[in-house]
Amino acid sequence: MGYKAKFRVWRGEGGDGKLEDFTVEVNEGEVVLDVIHRLQATQAPDLAVRWNCKAGKCGSCSMEINGKPRLGCMTRMSTFEEADTITVTPMRTFPVIKDLVCDVSFNYQKAREIPSFTPPADVRPGEYRMQQIDVERSQEFRKCIECFMCNNVCHVIRDHEENKTNFAGPRFLMRIAELDMHPYDVADRKDAAQEEHGLGYCNITKCCTEVCPEHIKITDNALIPMKERVVDRKYDPLVWLGNKIFRR
Ligand code: SF4
Ligand code: F3S
Ligand code: FES
Numbered sequence: 001m002g003y004k005a006k007f008r009v010w011r012g013e014g015g016d017g018k019l020e021d022f023t024v025e026v027n028e029g030e031v032v033l034d035v036i037h038r039l040q041a042t043q044a045p046d047l048a049v050r051w052n053c054k055a056g057k058c059g060s061c062s063m064e065i066n067g068k069p070r071l072g073c074m075t076r077m078s079t080f081e082e083a084d085t086i087t088v089t090p091m092r093t094f095p096v097i098k099d100l101v102c103d104v105s106f107n108y109q110k111a112r113e114i115p116s117f118t119p120p121a122d123v124r125p126g127e128y129r130m131q132q133i134d135v136e137r138s139q140e141f142r143k144c145i146e147c148f149m150c151n152n153v154c155h156v157i158r159d160h161e162e163n164k165t166n167f168a169g170p171r172f173l174m175r176i177a178e179l180d181m182h183p184y185d186v187a188d189r190k191d192a193a194q195e196e197h198g199l200g201y202c203n204i205t206k207c208c209t210e211v212c213p214e215h216i217k218i219t220d221n222a223l224i225p226m227k228e229r230v231v232d233r234k235y236d237p238l239v240w241l242g243n244k245i246f247r248r
Contacts, residue, residue, distance in 0.1 A: 001028060002025055002026060002027045002028065003025075003026055003082050004023050004024065004025055004026070005023070005024055005025075005026045005035060005077065005080075005082065005084075005086060006021065006022075006023055006084070006085040006086065007021070007022045007023070007024050007035065007036075007039065007085070007086050007087075007088065008020070008021050008022075008085055008086070008087040008088070009022060009036075009039070009044075009047070009087075009088045009089075009099070009100070010088065010089040010090055010096075010099060010100065011044075011047070011099055012096070012098070012099065013096070013097070013098045013099075014095075014096065014097075015095075015096070017096065017099075019087065019089075020044075021085075022039055022043055022044070024038055024039050024042070024043070025038060025042075026077050029076075029078075030076075030077050031072065031073055031074065031075055031076055031077060032063075032065055032070070032072045032073075032075040032077065032086065032088065033049075033051055033054060033061055033072035033073040033075075034077075035077065035086075036049050036072060036088065036100070037049075047099050047100070048097070048098040048099040048100060048101045049061070049063075049072070049099065049100045049101065050100070050101045051072065051073060053073070054073045055073065056071055056073060056074040056145070056213060057145055058145065059071075059145035059146045059147035059148070060147075061073045062091055062147045062148060062149050062152065063088055063089065063090060063091065063100050064088070064089045064090070064091060064092065064152075065086065065087070065088055066086060066087050067087070067089075068211070069091060069149035069152050069153050069211045070149075070211075070213075071147060071149075071213050072088075074213060088100065090102045091104075091148070091149070091152040092152065092158060093151065093152040093153075093154075093157055093158045094106060094107075094148075094152065104148050106151075106164060107146070107148050107151060107169070107171065107172075110168045110169060110171075110172045110197075111172060111175070113168070113172075113196070113197070114168070114172060114175055114176060114179075114192075114197070115187050117179060117182065117184075117185055118179075118185055118186050118187040119184045119185065119186065120184065120186050123184060128184050130183055130184070131183075134181070134182070134183050137178075137181055137221075138178050138181065138182060140216055140217070140221060141174055141175070141177070141178040141216060141221075141222060142178070143214040143216055144171065144174070144214060144216060145213065145214060146171070147213060148169075148171060149211045149212070149213070150169065150170040150171050150207075150208035150209075150211060150212055150218055151169035151170060151171050151172075151208075152211075153207045153208060153210075153211050154169055154170055154202075154205075154207060154208055155205060155207065156169075156198070156201045156202065157169060163198070163201060166197075166198045166201070167197070167198035167201050168197035168198060170202070170208035170218050170219075170222075170223060171208075171218075172197065173193065173197060173198075173199055173202065173222065173223055173226060174216070174218050174222035174223065176189050176192070176193045176197060176199075176226065177189075177193075177222040177223065177225060177226040177229075178222065180193070180226060180229060181225070190229055190230045190233045191233075193226055193230060194230050199223070199226060199227060199230060202223055202227075204219055204223065204224065206219045208223075
């Protein structure tokens with residue numbers, strides 16, 4: 001059965017904006033993105049919203065619904081009471097371009113800063129032989145749809161704009177962990193993780209894991225193991241001795 005829902009939506013460009021109230025029709029089986037589209041079609045034709053697949057796979061429709069990072073296309077209206085007012089705002093950690101659309105280029109910049117997969121020079125594609133467990137480990141991380149909700153929710157940059165230069169965010173620390181765990185990657189990821197990408201800023205609050213729509217265990221399977229790898233390196237007596245001898 002259809003009903004009329006109360007929506008409060010962020011409207012504005014750049015740093016300026018305000019919440020605007022709307023009453024919008026909702027039909028059975030709809031998701032928040034459906035209602036936003038109806039709002040566009042019937043009352044606010046210039047409302048900006050980014051989306052693409054409407055299937056939870058492109059990562060475009062990230063927004064904050066009642067203050068929580070969610071995919072608009074995967075948030076069923078049936079999870080709310082009919083009397084609820086549903087507040088929809090853009091992701092808070094990135095600059096707003098217009099309405100619900102943010103500039104997420106911070107994330108692309110961080111992606112560019114991570115050197116790509118670096119296999120040994122003497123092994124050619126087709127010659128890699130990996131254990132199944134190594135394949136499965138990275139497969140979990142490869143489920144990422146780059147919605148950037150984990151980076152959006154992490155307090156290290158959500159509450160501290162000044163940390164953005166030094167912190168890649170959970171999505172890209174996970175990418176570094178994935179590469180470091182790859183048996184054929186020979187790049188030195190550990191020092192870079194700590195010194196260039198801010199692994200040490202993560203204090204394991206797990207907010208990133210809680211919001212991941214792909215249910216990737218970002219903290220337990222990527223960030224904590226990566227921290228352990230960095231520490232192992234630091235306290236490995238051979239590495240310590242090597243550093244003493246060669247880094248004078
Ligand atoms: Fe989104 Fe999860 Fe990928 Fe983070 S790890 S960008 S929350 S899919
Ligand atoms: Fe941030 Fe996730 Fe660590 S939310 S503090 S990166 S566990
Ligand atoms: Fe693609 Fe929502 S529109 S994830």
